[in-house]
Amino acid sequence: MILGKGAYLRQLTAATSQMKSVAVGKELAGSTPPSVFIGSYNYPDIFAGPMIAPVHGDTGIMDRPEEWITGRCSQEEIIGYRMNLVRGKRLNNAFDLDNQFVGKLQEIVLSENSLESEASFETAPAGLSFSEEHTPFGPSAPLERFEIEAQRWDHSLEKVYYDTDLLSKDAVLDLHRQGMAFSTIQKAFSAGTMGHAGNRHFVPTRWSITACDTMIGDHLLANVRKCPAIDTVRLYEFASLNNRYAVILLPTAWQYEWTEAFLHVLGNEEYVFSDFEGFRKKTGYSPLGGCYYSCKMAVLEELAKEQRQAGVIVLREALPGYVPMGVFNVRENVRSAMKERPTEFEDLKGALGQVSERFTLPMQRFITETTLLKDCLRQRQCTLSDFAAPKTDPVRTGEAAGAV
Numbered sequence: 001m002i003l004g005k006g007a008y009l010r011q012l013t014a015a016t017s018q019m020k021s022v023a024v025g026k027e028l029a030g031s032t033p034p035s036v037f038i039g040s041y042n043y044p045d046i047f048a049g050p051m052i053a054p055v056h057g058d059t060g061i062m063d064r065p066e067e068w069i070t071g072r073c074s075q076e077e078i079i080g081y082r083m084n085l086v087r088g089k090r091l092n093n094a095f096d097l098d099n100q101f102v103g104k105l106q107e108i109v110l111s112e113n114s115l116e117s118e119a120s121f122e123t124a125p126a127g128l129s130f131s132e133e134h135t136p137f138g139p140s141a142p143l144e145r146f147e148i149e150a151q152r153w154d155h156s157l158e159k160v161y162y163d164t165d166l167l168s169k170d171a172v173l174d175l176h177r178q179g180m181a182f183s184t185i186q187k188a189f190s191a192g193t194m195g196h197a198g199n200r201h202f203v204p205t206r207w208s209i210t211a212c213d214t215m216i217g218d219h220l221l222a223n224v225r226k227c228p229a230i231d232t233v234r235l236y237e238f239a240s241l242n243n244r245y246a247v248i249l250l251p252t253a254w255q256y257e258w259t260e261a262f263l264h265v266l267g268n269e270e271y272v273f274s275d276f277e278g279f280r281k282k283t284g285y286s287p288l289g290g291c292y293y294s295c296k297m298a299v300l301e302e303l304a305k306e307q308r309q310a311g312v313i314v315l316r317e318a319l320p321g322y323v324p325m326g327v328f329n330v331r332e333n334v335r336s337a338m339k340e341r342p343t344e345f346e347d348l349k350g351a352l353g354q355v356s357e358r359f360t361l362p363m364q365r366f367i368t369e370t371t372l373l374k375d376c377l378r379q380r381q382c383t384l385s386d387f388a389a390p391k392t393d394p395v396r397t398g399e400a401a402g403a404v
Contacts, residue, residue: 005273005288008262009132013324015266016130021083021138022054028086028119030054032148033063034108037087037137038190040204044094048202049143050108051085052117059114065135065328066181069336075241075323079136082325083128087140088119094202097192102202104148109187110161111151120145133206133290135326156180161193168195172215182331186212209327210290217297218281220304225254225279227309233345234310235354238337241329242322245337246355247299250311250348250376253279256299257372258292260316261361270361272369294331302338313373315366317359348376 035051053059061067062081090101097106108115125139153161156178160171171194175185190208192200203211229251236247257276262269275286286292299312314334345351356363367374 005271008269008271009324012262012265013130013132016128016136016323019079019083019128019130021128022086024054024086024125024139026121026124026141028052028054028117028121028125029056030086030117031056031059031114032108032117033059033061033085033114034111034151034187035063035085036105036108036187036191036205037089037134038094038202038205038208039089040206043204044201045091046094046202046204047089047142048092048102048105049087049089050105050117050119050146050148051087051137052119053084054086055084056116057114063135063183064181065183065326065332068328069240069332072240075321075325078241078325079323082136083138085137086119086125087129087137088121088125088143088146089140090143090146092202094192094204097200097202101146102192104146106161106191106193107148107151107153109184109191110153110157110193112154113151115151116149118145118147119143130324131206131326132324133327134209135328154184157184157188157193160188164195164197166194166196168199169215171195172212173219176216182212182216183328206290210293213290213293213297213327213331217293217300220297220300221254221281224300224303224309227303227307229253229309233348233351234342235345235351236337236340236342237355237358238333238340240333240336241325242319243329243333244317244319244359245333246315246359247334247337248313248315248348248351248355249299249342250313252311254309255279255311255372256296257313257370258286258288258295258316259314259366259370259373260288260291260318261366262318262322263360264320265318265322270365272361272365274370276370276372290327291330294327295334298331298334299338301335311372311376313370313376315355315359317361319360352377 030052032050032052039047068078121141123141125141128138130136186208190203190205192202234249238245255278259274261272275288
């Protein structure tokens with residue numbers, strides 16, 4: 001019996017163990033995109049290290065998730081990129097940044113371009129890692145030796161690195177405001193290159209992703225709450241990587257609900273998970289994990305640009321063939337959805353009617369599992385029977401990989 005999303009995702013990620021990663025020996029020469037990974041197990045004594053591809057030259061595309069959805073990369077291409085990244089690791093206390101190894105990792109995340117790298121491992125790297133929180137990577141092993149070439153630093157990151165009076169939160173917000181890629185900001189934050197001099201430390205990759213999503217999202221929301229509400233119901237749609245998304249904006253004050261359905265990914269299962277917040281800031285960490293915050297941030301980016309406020313209901317379906325590859329999948333798909341031209345409706349019922357034509361799961365099931373969506377329909381005196389149109393195909397797998 002599945003008790004919650006976390007338990008289900010552990011089953012789902014376990015199913016990826018049959019995938020193949022790149023085979024390398026104890027010696028490796030290649031290029032880092034640039035990329036590092038900071039583990040969380042046994043924090044603050046954690047494993048940290050570079051990600052190196054066994055190829056030379058520009059490997060940037062392997063660690064730039066912002067380009068995968070907009071570039072229409074297939075799931076196979078993305079997994080191919082990630083399985084070719086070898087993780088070297090060395091035990092390091094998160095608060096001990098004064099050593100040569102940490103200096104090299106910080107050199108990597110501050111660099112403008114890929115860096116030529118050489119590594120020797122204690123054993124031949126093996127295994128792979130898939131997660132709903134972070135992007136996958138290939139084999140890993142403890143490092144014996146690690147060297148990198150000198151590389152020019154990104155000017156904005158360099159400025160933040162040397163400003164030891166700047167709070168890390170302000171650094172993240174400034175870099176986002178400048179238009180820097182989220183993944184670049186997150187890696188620099190994770191590697192301890194931001195903040196007051198005496199407070200800098202490693203932040204595990206998984207934690208740093210949600211931390212950056214939250215810092216940016218909270219800042220955007222503080223401004224959006226002061227803006228006038230939109231004046232009609234809008235529906236934004238997008239589909240890729242065996243996922244469908246529907247973002248519904250309501251002409252109300254800020255409120256937000258994220259609901260995701262996992263349908264027949266492992267077998268015959270149909271699981272729906274949902275969480276929400278009202279006008280006030282959510283207290284406590286969402287049981288749905290980092291995707292709750294990455295989706296929220298992506299929608300708020302567009303509301304902030306438009307200087308409007310709205311209630312937000314986001315529905316997601318993960319369909320057969322779906323593989324957990326990190327919360328980038330949610331963030332970048334929702335960003336893409338928000339770039340599409342919305343369809344406008346007079347009421348929520350009309351928007352849900354269109355979504356029900358696209359989605360596999362009957363709308364009644366979504367409504368039953370939600371709180372905010374159910375309340376909004378109740379206020380408008382809609383019933384479940386309004387969305388009871390029959391479906392002839394329980395799982396329409398042929399549509400899953402294409403755009404709506």
